[in-house]
Amino acid sequence: MDAESPLLLGRAPELERLAALLGGARNRRGGALLVRGEPGIGKSTLLDETVRTARGLLVVRANGFEAESAMPYAALQRLGTPFADLVDGLPPRQAAALRIAAGLDRGEPPDRYLVGLGVLSVLAAAGEAEPVLCVVDDAHLLDAESLEVLAFVGRRLQAERVALLLAGRADAIAPTAVAGVPVLELAGLDPLDAVRLLDRAADEAIDPYVARRIAEETGGNPLALIDLAHDLTARELTASTLAPTPAPVGERLEAHYLRRFAAIPQDTRLWLLVAAAESTGDRALIEAAADRLGMPADAAGPAEDAQLVSLRGRVAFRHPLVRAAVYNGVSEADRRRAHEALGAVADGLGRADVAVWHAAAATVGTDERVAARMEAVADTAGGRGGTASRARLLVRAADLTPTGPARDARLIAAAEAASIAGAAQLALELLGRLDEDRLDPISLGRVLALRSLLALFVADHDGVVDGAATMLRVADLAHGLAPEFEQRALLRAFEGELTAEWAVRGATLPELGQRLAAGIDVAPGETAVLLRALAAHILQPYDEAVPVMRDAVELIRGMEDAQLSELGSVGVALTMALWDERTCIELLGRALRAARDVGALRTVDTMLWLLSLVELVRGDPAASGRYIEQVRELRRAIGYDAEQVVNASYLAWSGAPTELVEQVAEGILATGFAGAWTVAMTGLGIREIADGHYRDAFHRFEPLVAREFLQVTYQQLPDFVEAGVRSGRTADVRAAAARLDVFAAESGTPWIRGLAERSAALLADDDSAEPRYLAAIDHLTRSTARADLGRAHLVYGEWLRRMKRRREAREQLRLALAIFERAGAPAFAGRARRELEATGEHVTHHVPGDPGIDELTPREATIARLAADGRTNAEIGATLFISSNTVDYHLRKVFRKLGVTSRRQLAERLPAD
Numbered sequence: 042m043d044a045e046s047p048l049l050l051g052r053a054p055e056l057e058r059l060a061a062l063l064g065g066a067r068n069r070r071g072g073a074l075l076v077r078g079e080p081g082i083g084k085s086t087l088l089d090e091t092v093r094t095a096r097g098l099l100v101v102r103a104n105g106f107e108a109e110s111a112m113p114y115a116a117l118q119r120l121g122t123p124f125a126d127l128v129d130g131l132p133p134r135q136a137a138a139l140r141i142a143a144g145l146d147r148g149e150p151p152d153r154y155l156v157g158l159g160v161l162s163v164l165a166a167a168g169e170a171e172p173v174l175c176v177v178d179d180a181h182l183l184d185a186e187s188l189e190v191l192a193f194v195g196r197r198l199q200a201e202r203v204a205l206l207l208a209g210r211a212d213a214i215a216p217t218a219v220a221g222v223p224v225l226e227l228a229g230l231d232p233l234d235a236v237r238l239l240d241r242a243a244d245e246a247i248d249p250y251v252a253r254r255i256a257e258e259t260g261g262n263p264l265a266l267i268d269l270a271h272d273l274t275a276r277e278l279t280a281s282t283l284a285p286t287p288a289p290v291g292e293r294l295e296a297h298y299l300r301r302f303a304a305i306p307q308d309t310r311l312w313l314l315v316a317a318a319e320s321t322g323d324r325a326l327i328e329a330a331a332d333r334l335g336m337p338a339d340a341a342g343p344a345e346d347a348q349l350v351s352l353r354g355r356v357a358f359r360h361p362l363v364r365a366a367v368y369n370g371v372s373e374a375d376r377r378r379a380h381e382a383l384g385a386v387a388d389g390l391g392r393a394d395v396a397v398w399h400a401a402a403a404t405v406g407t408d409e410r411v412a413a414r415m416e417a418v419a420d421t422a423g424g425r426g427g428t429a430s431r432a433r434l435l436v437r438a439a440d441l442t443p444t445g446p447a448r449d450a451r452l453i454a455a456a457e458a459a460s461i462a463g464a465a466q467l468a469l470e471l472l473g474r475l476d477e478d479r480l481d482p483i484s485l486g487r488v489l490a491l492r493s494l495l496a497l498f499v500a501d502h503d504g505v506v507d508g509a510a511t512m513l514r515v516a517d518l519a520h521g522l523a524p525e526f527e528q529r530a531l532l533r534a535f536e537g538e539l540t541a542e543w544a545v546r547g548a549t550l551p552e553l554g555q556r557l558a559a560g561i562d563v564a565p566g567e568t569a570v571l572l573r574a575l576a577a578h579i580l581q582p583y584d585e586a587v588p589v590m591r592d593a594v595e596l597i598r599g600m601e602d603a604q605l606s607e608l609g610s611v612g613v614a615l616t617m618a619l620w621d622e623r624t625c626i627e628l629l630g631r632a633l634r635a636a637r638d639v640g641a642l643r644t645v646d647t648m649l650w651l652l653s654l655v656e657l658v659r660g661d662p663a664a665s666g667r668y669i670e671q672v673r674e675l676r677r678a679i680g681y682d683a684e685q686v687v688n689a690s691y692l693a694w695s696g697a698p699t700e701l702v703e704q705v706a707e708g709i710l711a712t713g714f715a716g717a718w719t720v721a722m723t724g725l726g727i728r729e730i731a732d733g734h735y736r737d738a739f740h741r742f743e744p745l746v747a748r749e750f751l752q753v754t755y756q757q758l759p760d761f762v763e764a765g766v767r768s769g770r771t772a773d774v775r776a777a778a779a780r781l782d783v784f785a786a787e788s789g790t791p792w793i794r795g796l797a798e799r800s801a802a803l804l805a806d807d808d809s810a811e812p813r814y815l816a817a818i819d820h821l822t823r824s825t826a827r828a829d830l831g832r833a834h835l836v837y838g839e840w841l842r843r844m845k846r847r848r849e850a851r852e853q854l855r856l857a858l859a860i861f862e863r864a865g866a867p868a869f870a871g872r873a874r875r876e877l878e879a880t881g882e883h884v885t886h887h888v889p890g891d892p893g894i895d896e897l898t899p900r901e902a903t904i905a906r907l908a909a910d911g912r913t914n915a916e917i918g919a920t921l922f923i924s925s926n927t928v929d930y931h932l933r934k935v936f937r938k939l940g941v942t943s944r945r946q947l948a949e950r951l952p953a954d
Contacts, residue, residue, distance in 0.1 A: 049090060050263075051234030052083065058225060059091045059206070066172045066204035067097060069926075073195030073205035075180070075219055078227030080361045081264030084208040087227070088176055091206060098174040098204070099123070099167070105182030105209070107320035111434050112394050113427020114142045116187035117160065120175060127166045128159075132915060134638055135159035142186075142425050150426040153186050154678070155640020157193035158922055161201075164194065165924040168202030180209035180219075182320070185429030185462070188218050195222040196678060197923050200930035210361075220680035229261025242267040264360055268297060298349065298359075298366040305343045310367075311375070312340040313349065317368040318379040318402070322355030326390070330382040377403045394418050401437055412441035416451060423458065432458035436471065446484075449475055453487050460491060463643070465498040483526065486518040490530060493537065496713075505713030508537030510547030513556055524564035528572060531560045535575050536610045543748050544715035550750070554579030570596050571611055578618055578751060587787045590615050594624060605632035606644045609651055618752040620784060620793035622659045623825050629655065637920060646675055653688055654720060658756055659792070660828020662694040663865030667906065670899045671921070678922045689717070690724030696867045699725060719745060719753055727760055731868035735767035746777065755784065759829075762800040763836070771804060778804055792829070795820030799833050802840075810840060828869065831860030835873055847880045854880065896938050904928060905935045908944055909951040 049056070058074070065072050076084050092100050101123055109115035121139075128136050138151035139159040167173050180188060195205045207219070211226070230238060235256030239247060247255075259265040302310060312331050319327050331340060344350050349367075351357045358364040368376065384399030397414045404411050419434035435455035442448035456471040472488055480488065493511045496504020504511075512534035519527035538545055538553055558576035561569050574593030577586040594615050597608060605612065605628055612632075616625035629652050636644035649672045656665035669688055689705040706721035722741060729738035742761040746754055758777045765774030778800045785797035795817045802813030814837035821830040838853030854877045861870035874884045897905060900921075907917045914925040914932070921928075941947050 049083075049086065050238050051230045052087065055087055055225060055227065056090065059087065060094065062204045062206065063091065063095055063098065063174065066168075066174065066202050069200055069202050069930075071168070071198030071201035071203040073198055073207070073222050074225055075195075075214075075222050076206070076208040076225045076227055077211045077214065079211060079260075079262065081262045082227050082229060083263050084227055085178055086263075088178055088206060088208050092174070092176060095174045098172045099170075100174045100176060102176045102178070104177065105179040105184075105187075106322070107182050108395060108398055109321060110182055110184050111398070111422070111430045111437075112184050113186040113422045113425050113430040114156070114184065114190070116177065116183045117156075117190055118143050120177065120187075121160065121163065124163045124167050127163050130166060131159055131162050132919065134640075135162055138426070138640065139163070142427075144421075144425055147424075149639075150424055150428075152640040152642070153189050153426060153428075154193060154642040154922065156186070156426060157190040157197075158640060158919065160190055161194045161197055161924050162918075164203045165201045165926050168926075172202040173204070175203070175205045177205075177207045178209075180207040181213035182209075184427070185218070185433070186427050188214075189429070192219045192222050192680060193678060193922075195219075196680060197927070199923070200926045201924055217680065221677060222680075229259070230256070230263060230266075231261065232256050235259070235261040235263075235266060238263060239266045268360075295362045295366045295369075298363045299370050301347050301349060302367055302370055305347055305349075306340075308336050308340040309343040310371075311379075312336050313344050313367045314371055314375060315379045315383065316341075316344075316350065316356045317358070317364045318376065318399070319356075319383050320364075321395075322357055324352070324354075324356050326383065326386055326395075327356055329386040330379070333382045333386060334378065377405070394421070401441060404441060407441050407443045409442060409447070412438045412447075412451070415441060419458075428458045429462040429464065432456075432462060432464065432467065432471075439474075446481070449480060449484060453484060453491075456491055457487070460495060460498075465495050469495055469499075482518040483523055486515040486523075486526065486530070489518075490515050490533065493533070497540070500712035500714075502711065502713040505537075506541045506544050506546045506715075508541060509534045509545050509553060510537075512537055513548055513553070516556065516560065520563070525568070527563050528560050528568040531557050531572055532568065532575075532608075532611060535614075539610055539614060539751075540716050541713055542716040542719055542750055542753065544710070544713060550579055567596060567600070571608070574615055575611065578615065583783055584787045587619065590619055594619065594621065597628060598624065602631045602635035603639070605629075606636050606641070606648065608632075609647060613651055613655065614752060617655075617658070617756065620755070620788045620790045620796075622655070622790075622792050625655055626652070626659075626825065640922075642675055642679055642922070646672060646679075649675065650688075653691065657688075657690050657694060657720070657724065659824075659826040660831070660866070661864050662691060662828075663863065665691050666695070666865060667903065670903055674900060674903065674921055689721035693721065693724030693728045694866060694868075696728075699728075716753070719750075723757055723760070726757075726764065728868050730760060730764055730767075731866070731872050733767075733872065735764050738764035739768045739770055739773075743773075755780075759796045759800050763803055766803045775804065791820045791822075791824040792826050795824060795826070795833060796829060799829075799836065803836060807840075807844065811837075814840060827860055827864050828866055831857045831864065831866070831869065831873075834860065835869065835876070838873075839876055842876060842880055851877060851880050851882055858884075897935060901931050901935050901938070904931045905939075905947060906951055908932060908935075909948040911944075911948075 062072055062074050076087055078084055092102070101120055103116045103120040105116055128139050131139070135155065135158055137146065137148060138155040140146040141148045141151050142156045164173055164175070177183070177191060191205065191207065195207070198205060207222070229235065232253060236249070236252045239252050239255060256266070302313065311334060315330050315334070316327050319330070341352055345352050349359055349363050380399040380403035384396045384403060387396035387399060397411065397418050400411045401415060415434055415438035419431045419438060422434060423431035432455045435451050435458060439448050439451035439455060442451055452471050452474055456468040459468040459471060468491065472492060475488060477485055477488060489511050493504060493508045496508060512530045516527045516530040516534065519530060534548065534553060535557065538548060538550065554576050557572045558580065561572045561576065570593050574590045577589040597605065597612050609629065609632055612628045613625055616622070616628065629648055633645060633648040633652065636648055649668050653665045653668035653672065656668060665688070669691060687705055689702050689709065692705065693702045702721060702725055706718050709721065710718040722745060726738045726741040729741065738760070742757055742764055745757055746761050758781055762774045762778050762781070765771060781793070781797040781800050785794045798813050798817035798820060802810045802817060805813055814833065817833040818830065818837065821833050824830070834853045834857035838850045838857060841850035841853060854873050858870055858873040858877065861873055877884045903921065904917055907920060912920070914928040917928045918925045936942060936947070939947065939950055941950060
């Protein structure tokens, strides 16, 4: 078929784009394309033509089917069958994920993104033998898991000999499901080509004016033009264009197909109804059901003769509107008979998932027996990692369930599954169906807990600021009924307090601390130890709280890595309260690796974000920026807009205008995330100190310190002291310095001891300051808080200059400048340069970066650093959720830009932090 054949008239630009997709796959430039348009617009025709011209490519195809839309990974299994022998060669976790998803093995349900990485690896491996073209039609009917995985693969294809081509109805694919996949919007033919097609399809000449009107009325839809031309005479076509209210093309075509349907024999009509009810086109299943209904073996023939279906292989309707006309053109009783027969046959074949789908379609009203079967299938789907499919199946089970506790339980479980699948709005809609007044306490607690979690997803201000109080209510509901649920709710309440911080409603810190303490003895175990530490953190004097918090941190350190992701905020709070930045980074790093291993990308996202914040707390904007870039890369993989990843505190450290940072922070505050607002304000205050605007910094920190909030306030105290001393408010900050001394005495980590000594040095008179400066540098050298060490060198150098000891001052200021430049702290680097110049040393104001490194793209820089740290291509690929081929592609570009030829040389250019 060429561009001049009737079905491809006017499609030259589209064919060129598809040819480019195939050419890229042949030349190791993998890519994906979603062809999107209305029914009959020519999507399938373009796919067929692409397959026809795919010379030298291995073509694998799979279509979406309505009956499989709630069967997790159903389409993916069909698409991946030719590559089954490649699974054993994958990394073990990816191979295990694919087997569990396919129902071949039992195990922990895999995250769909780990399944996606496995599919990407399989296709990349297959492409090494010969280029691969994956074609998926009717993508809008795919099960949610298959569509998400294919979209994930489409976003990550780059240096593979693989092309992915999807097609689906524009109005039936949620944009979020395929976000990030390039789209080819297939519109109707232009008027000239539409008229040419109509002329070719009609049996007799059509008046040009009439042809133009029909082309306009059909929107240039090729199938509509062809079928209307075949169905109506020239006179009828003319009459149709003169009607005062022409019917939409969809209605007209459906009526056209319904007339064809009515003209065929009764047995054939019933056979077509069975085929329409069995959307997968499984001919064996359709014929067995037709036989069960007493139809003759040749009943299908007239349907093919009438060009309503094709019987080659699977049963394929000419057009979705044909199937709609057949299915909707009969009585409800006939539809139920067809579904009952199909369900019985599927049961006999052991296909429980298909059988229950048809049983549900045959049910009038509610039926607990069918609902229970549907719930069992939903649980099986969940066991394969199909959270979205499980949610859909549970919703249908709930619809089949009589009003009462069982229906409520299924709706709650469906909402929880939808939340896990990332479908927050669906989860909220399901919760809205419940009558909360009739729920038992535990069920109501589950509903409230889920609403609180979803508030974070959708940035619901009221839900965020009420989150801690909501979770305390959940804990109260569970008291005496579900001890573990109660204690988990209390941990969530603490996390809610951290999130909303000073903006929290209905749960003051003392109230929270007292409720945490009351939950300690509810049940023994690890959670009780954590609750005891958090309660001590809130309620007890620091010297009494330290040993309790330290016991909890040691408990967390002894946990399996997989447990740590559930305790990210708790671990950060306790380690930061102890000024133990080293352990904080260690725990987050372990949790990050565990989440990456199982493909839990949303948990990975959270851990990376926390790491980016902690790096700012310990004063390393460069490291924070690398984590932020990984968040962007991750969100590209998931399909989110990576450009929306904004860390306001990082912007402040990096030199963004104050007004911009404040605008971003106010936007964050409007969603209820006051904790993130405080982090941003802290970053601005530090920036003001770096710029020498000490009075502004003092006034920014003063209300934050007065509004004391756990370890958040602790970490603002050193900056508050420096701002106060430099702005002449020494008396106002002595109490803060005294608190730092207490922290240093009780915690004793190098970080807090260094900060306490630095603050004391700033407050000391000239006769006693120097030992304190030297002690601060000594302690901070043994910490990992790079910028705080730089700031200790800086303030000591400034003191030395004031003491007229210029040579020694230069030495300290040079050390400070080197640290700030390496840490990516331009404001502090500028202050160090100005101080150096004040000693009489000439300093280049623009310190040039490494030309090669500066030329690296963010992704190349991330890959280069991971390779420099000793990671293999497979490990880097798993970290960034790309294939090893893509890693190799980028590394070759990195080597060329940096002028290196080995990983050893790369490590020398990018030394470890």
